[in-house]
Amino acid sequence: MSLTCYFDAFSGVSGDMLVGALADAGADQAAIADAIASLECGADVSFEKVKRSGIGATKFRVAIQETKTHRHLSQIVKMIEKADLAPPAKHSAIAIFRRLGEAEAEVHQVPIEKVHFHEVGAADSIADIVGAAVALDLLEIETVICSPVNVGSGTVKTEHGILPVPAPATALLLRGFPVYSRGPALELTTPTGAAVVTTLASRFGTLPAMKIRASGYGAGDHEFKEHANVLRVITGELTGADEALTVSVIEANIDDLNPQILAYAAERLLEFGALDVSLQPIVMKKGRPGTLLRAVAKPEHREALAQLIFSETSTLGVRVYPAERRVQARTFTMVETPHGKVRIKVSSEGSYAPEYEDCRKLSAATGVALKHIIAEANYAYLKLTR
DSSP states (O other), rough: OEEEEHHHHHHHHHHHHHHHHHHHHHHOHHHHHHHHTOOOSSSEEEEEEEEEEEEEEEEEEESSOOOOOOOOHHHHHHHHHHSSOOOHHHHHHHHHHHHHHHHHHHHHTSSSGGOOGGGGGGGHHHHHHHHHHHHHTTEEEEEEEEEEEEEOOOOOTTTEEEEEEEEEHHHHTTTTSSSEOOSSSSBOOOOHHHHHHHHHEEESSSSSSEEEEEEEEEEESSOOOSSSOOEEEEEEEOOOEEEEEEEEEEEEOOOOOOOHHHHHHHHHHHHHSSSSSEEEEEEEEOOEEEEEEEEEGGGGHHHHHHHHHHHSSSOOOOOEEEEEEEEEEEEEEEEEETTTEEEEEEEETTTTEEEEHHHHHHHHHOOOOOOHHHHHHHHHHHHHOO
């Protein structure tokens, strides 16, 4: 059974909120505490039931026996490798710290080997990252998905002084991922939280179609009037729609460009990650015929594709707006035709269609009309399933 975990970061995400939410969703608290104790990093942990805006949540607390300890990445990796952790948890925790180290190195313009971890290297953050990795392993989570992340606003006090929110390392870690700012002027997403979700999440977007097994809430430190200061986690099995995510739609009305260039631009958009591209005839102002170029993209590809439209077409402006995308789960089955093999795409509802590229290549190689290749592939699939 493949289980999925969805992090709903409407109030941001921090290390302690992650561990608290996963424990609230059923991860064994004693096992998490034992795993962290095996690190021997000077951290004692506990779990407390609290309320945030009337919602019951779990607060993960870390008591630190040491202060102002700075560690290199290599020291932290050795600490994790020696600890009594399951291999998947070790792998995840080390990957998270490596990503964190890369961000710190870029912020301070030093080689990663020379990075001194300050806030993120302290015992509490080591406990947060390892605790999250262990909890996901205990829940047998195979896939992690995260919502767009609320980063907060204002400023945050660090060892380097007062910095804007999101802090430099947080901003780097979230580069290319969907974020927004809402609520009180506080840091809602920390470098630790950003490192965990950007390392482990396979995608960012809306809650996928799933059969819910459990949910949990991890409490933040503050109580807000605007919203419950919690990180929600939902676990379960994906169902029906294999893909359910927020997408960006990028559009431009074009009336002064060679159609050949438009076709080329559409091909380039697909090459650069667009999920779908369409060209639609329209009538523009003053009765001029034109073309509506529309690209559907993942939010992290939005800016790159918008710039590609500017560079490859004559438009001076584009429209960008969010939408939701649903795609049915599908599998591929190979069938044998008189002219060669063709993949058949089959949806979870039973619909099927021959893979166009396979049919096109066979048609080009054999000289047989494309429509006949497609018909033979459909016939071969029907024979196979009856």
